[in-house]
Amino acid sequence: RNGPGHLFTDQTFENVEFRAFVRVNERGNSGMYFRTVPRPEDPDTWPLGYEAQVDNHDPRNFTGCIYDKAWPGHNEEPITRDEAWFDYRVRAVGSRVQTWINGVPMVDTDLNDFQTGHLAFQTHHRGNEIMYRDLQIRVLDEQGEPVGEDAPVVPATRANEASR
Known part of the structure; x- marks a missing residue:
């Protein structure tokens, strides 16, 4: 495709923590x-x-922000670099949303617009190369505690073909 693409999980989540190692090419989005x-x-x-x-x-x-919703108070520029792998962690419990890059806290905020939905992984534009590896998804209860054992990776569905 010559435009954006998203890969969605089949399952929906309310309270969830997920992480992946991520790498983008130069000018990747x-x-x-x-x-x-x-x-x-x-x-x-x-x-x-x-x-x-x-x-x-x-x-x-930039990386670590919740797009157009929340930004880190301590970083004025990205701490990630093109072509380098980094560890990205996201946690959403109730209205509280948190992100970390390589273990560094980035965002800790309250967001109330959406309480449940899929996970999806995006490629933004033609020529964009994005890689995800070692994806981990953990379902949490209302207090942020894991539900059962560590959750395995949840199967994904090709909602629309990613561009490249």
């Missing part, structure tokens, strides 16, 4: 969506929900 659903009127465009941004060059919405 991606995101790890959570509590998200495809737009009913146009499922091939940007989904509804929250996006944990992956972008090393956007001065406002």
